[in-house]
Amino acid sequence: MAGKVAPARRRGLADEVADRIRDAIFGGAYPPGSQLREVELSEALGVSRGPVREALLRLEREGLVRSEWHRGSTVTTLSAQDVSELDSLRAALEHLAVGLVIAHAPDEDIAAIADAARRMERASDEHEMVRCDIEFHDAVYAATHHQRLQDAWHAIRSQVHLFLLTRVGLNSDGYLSAIPNEHRELVAALRARDTETALDLFAVHRRRAFDVLQGHIGDSAD
Known part of the structure; x- marks a missing residue:
């Protein structure tokens, strides 16, 4: 089975990044409608853009983030x-x-x-x-x-x-x-x-x- 399962380290990092971004949203740093730019987040968190991208996908599945091709990722504004x-x-x-x-x-x-x-x-x-x-x-x-x-x-x-x-x-x-x-x-x-x-x-x-x-x-x- 060796080599058939991807390493867990990156997934763990993405989870930690998701926690940090979620906390920032809940703390008011990113109100609804705010843009979440991968480059800025990766620099602020000291990680590469890969874990940030994965974290944003997790938050999108939670309903906290919405992604559109022409706007990128934003904090969800409830309709x-x-x-x-x-x-x-x-x-x-x-x-x-x-x-x-x-x-x-x-x-x-x-x-x-x-x-x-x-x-x-x-x-x-x-x-x-x-x-x-x-x-x-x-x-x-x-x-x-x-x-x-x-x-x-x-x-x-x-x-x-x-x-x-x-x-x-x-x-x-x-x-x-x-x-x-x-x-x-x-x-x-x-x-x-x-x-x-x-x-x-x-x-x-x-x-x-x-x-x-x-x-x-x-x-x-x-």
């Missing part, structure tokens, strides 16, 4: 259809996740969700708050102990992160103060094993972000 599809898919996944957590999750898993919610209280800016929000939902899906559901969440996780970053970029009024309280309410409903209330609160939480995006993106598309 009205993107927003609608992400919201509806997220709603379906969360409905299943919340039901499973309430029905089966042990108390220590709900405690881990509560810990994730508490970290929001220390967030210093909107980008950190969005990261905490995503980590909260990571904890919810982990508590389901449903591997395929977790895989489905991770398939759209980066796009949901971009969704929330786009939301705060459009309107961040009251965001830092409101989000921790919203998540305390979600935790309380999970701890009470109150399925109806929890589903309603998760839906309201999603709807707030969706309404901001739908209003601004819908207006710009007219």
Whole structure:
């Protein structure tokens, strides 16, 4: 079998480069619509253009990057259809996740969700708050102990992160103060094993972000 499998080193480097670029996008260095030039990225990261090209392909598969022959690679700008599809898919996944957590999750898993919610209280800016929000939902899906559901969440996780970053970029009024309280309410409903209330609160939480995006993106598309 020698020589039939490509070396793993380059793949590992491309993964690391993808992590760095992803972090830069999530940190606000490259907002939606920003160009991601291979030459500039390779110089900044101290690597050749090959791993950068591979990393951009990975990020394109995640939905964070879009490539067009006449523009090259850019950070994804969500369309009205993107927003609608992400919201509806997220709603379906969360409905299943919340039901499973309430029905089966042990108390220590709900405690881990509560810990994730508490970290929001220390967030210093909107980008950190969005990261905490995503980590909260990571904890919810982990508590389901449903591997395929977790895989489905991770398939759209980066796009949901971009969704929330786009939301705060459009309107961040009251965001830092409101989000921790919203998540305390979600935790309380999970701890009470109150399925109806929890589903309603998760839906309201999603709807707030969706309404901001739908209003601004819908207006710009007219």
